[in-house]
Amino acid sequence: MNIRLEKMKQKQECERRKRIAEEKHKEWVQKKREEERRERNRKLSKEMAEKATRELEKMQLQEKAEVKYKEWLKKKRAEEAEKKKKEKEKEKEREAELQEKKTRSEKIFQEWLQNARNKPRPVLNDYGFPHGKSTGLY
Secondary structure (H helix, E strand, O other): OHHHHHHHHHHHHHHHHHHHHHHHHHHHHHHHHHHHHHHHHHHHHHHHHHHHHHHHHHHHHHHHHHHHHHHHHHHHHHHHHHHHHHHHHHHHHHHHHHHHHHHHHHHHHHHHHHHHHHOOOOOOOOOOOHHHOOOOOO
16 A cells, blocks of 8 residues: 555656646746737837837928928029019119100100201202302313
């Protein structure tokens, strides 16, 4: 009976060790899974943070670009307005010069008309003699 008792004790000890080993293995597997899960979460949160940072940088860059574009557009419109204003002024100057020229030429024409009325008219058929008189033959 002693031998049987020892065998039973050995068997129980073996089973106990087996259970302890299985429990330790289960704990190790659980710890490993938990560690892997934490690592995945850490990687995921890191990726999300990097992605958020990239998005933020992209948005800031886009805002800067928009501000620069608006400034450029404003400057361009101001230049266009200045150009149109200068063109209008030049056009007004041209029209004023044309008007002045027209008035001057009209005045000169009127003076010429006045002078033309007062000039003596040439005598018809004077055959090339100045004032119809013979001055001498050459």
